[in-house]
Amino acid sequence: MNRGAQSIRPYRSYVYAYPHKTSYRPLPERPALSELWAGERKDALSLYLHIPFCEVRCGFCNLFTRIGAPGELTTRYLDALERQAVAVREALGDTEPVRFAAAAFGGGTPTFLTAGELERLCDIAERRMGADLREVPLSVETSPATATADRLAVLAGRGTTRVSIGVQSFVDAEARAAVRPQRRADVEAALGRIRDTGVPVLNIDLIYGIDGQTETTWRRSLDAALAWHPEELYLYPLYVRPLTGLGRQAGADADTAWDEQRLRLYRQGRDHLLAHGYQQVSMRMFRRGGAGGTAPRGPDDHACQTDGMIGLGCGARSYTSGLHYSFDYAVDMRRIRAIIDDYTEAADFTRAEVGRRIDGGEARRRHLLQSLLQAQGMEVAGYRERFGSAPAEDFPGELAAFAGRGWLEETGGLLRLTPEGLAHSDALGPELFSPAVRHAMAAYEPK
Structure with missing residues (x-):
């Protein structure tokens, strides 16, 4: 791990899936x-249904989604x-x-669909x-705008x-800065409607690192979320990616200052939630103590990585043990519209079109990533039972470097990130990408 070993940026990449979709290629x-x-x-099996529509596109969003759905x-x-x-x-x-064993509707915004269309979506999953x-x-x-009573009643x-x-911020000025037009009054009304349904688990997403955000305004959003006693809270660092609505001033000084701001706000948010009885599940996810006893738990950060995933929809991934596959991927709105149009006209869904093969080495990396980035850590014995080797034998350089930075410790048969390691999850994760995946991601041309 000698690439920039002296100055690894804490926010290199949000590792929500490995290998990343930008390493996928057409399957000849x-x-x-x-x-x-x-x-x-x-x-x-896990089932995921993807709805690629939103009423607006937030400035930070690089998800596979389009604004609106004209005609039929x-x-x-x-x-x-x-x-x-x-x-x-x-x-x-x-x-x-x-x-x-589990199901999820994501997007986009699944509740962009009408109540009747949500009924049909559920029928597709079931029937x-x-x-x-x-x-x-x-x-x-x-989303706040689409969490209407009739839609929520169908889901419940x-x-x-x-x-x-996805609230992101309870401060209207910050929401506007993130190109997410919403009013706090509308957010609070949506949260009230969700609670009225009696759905056991409410998760609220918040973002830190927004332009103009301070410790005071971040605390205001945290407290506003805590007032609803959510069973889960996700704290996401803001990322600005190619082809999204937001842009930032270039320059090393600006990047360094932004990194420092995000780390400072992350630590403030983490400590505030821990003080209010929440347990840290990962860098991003916090679960209210006692919420997991009777209420079903939501997916952890690595849930979308589970082998045996069936993804339906043109932005969904599917995972077998030997191949990850999907449809084409884009961020640019024009390209997304074209992919959605092609999907709606397709008649043959019997073959995998785009994907990446998973060999034994990649399976080891994937297991290490999805386990190590969770606060509970990874059982060394379980890894050895699955792969016939020890993590330190397969990844000696990476694990030694993590430990040397104070990010990793082994105790009680567990490899576990330290609090500082969890804080640097978005630097640690990319260090475990294989050279082949790195090369494929670097060669990907954003579209």
Whole structure:
């Protein structure tokens, strides 16, 4: 780990999936899904349905989503989603039990759909895929503007156990600075409607590092969120990525000052939540003490990394043990619109189009990443049982460097990040990317 070993920036990349989608490439052989899933365990699958629509696009957003849905686009999209679900379920076969252990609707904003369209989305998950939404944890993302009573009633009635709302800031001026037009009064009203549904887990997303944000205004947002006693809180550092609405002044001094601001606000937010009885699950995720006893828990940071993931929709990923696959990826709005249009017109969903193969070395890295970035750490014995080797044998340089920086410790058979290691998760994660994945990501041309 000698690349910039003296000055690793704390906010290099948010590692929410490995390998990252920018390392995916078109699959020349276009393997049949029935072949890909033939040798996979199917008794505890995760199901993810992606809705690529939002009422507005926030300035920091690089998700696969578009603004609005003219004409009958949502209907055409759900038609395509249903065709894909039928093809995927058939590819899973019936020679062994197919069971879903968790489900999620993400985006975009799933609640951009009308109440009737949300009913249809649930029907696709249940009737076409066979997921019993009332018997498994179901997480759904929403926004203040789309968390209407009729939509929330549908979700609660269909078994939703977790609603995650992207607030980002309770300070109107900061919301505008993040190119997220909203009023605190509307946010509070949406939170009230969510609580009225009785859904067991409320998650609130907040962002730190917004232009003009101070310790005082950050504390104001934290306290406003805590007033709702959310079972979960996610604290995200602001990132500004290519082709998004936000831009920042270039220059090393500005970058350094911004890094210092984000680290300072992260520590303030972490300490404030810990003092209010929350437990830190990862750098980003905090869970209220006692909330996990009777209420179903929402997904942790690495939930979207789970092997055995079925993703439906043109922005979703699917994971087998040997291949991660999806459709084409873009951030530019024009390219996103074209990909969505192609998806709605597609008739054949029986093959994987874009993806990346996962060999033994990548499987080790993936397991280490998704385990180590959680506050509970990774069991060394469990790693050895799975891979037949010790983490220190497979990653001697990286782990020694992390320990040397005070980021990592081994205690009681666990490899665990220290508090300072958790704070630097977005620097630590990218250091574990393989050279091949680094090369593919570097060669990717943003579009």
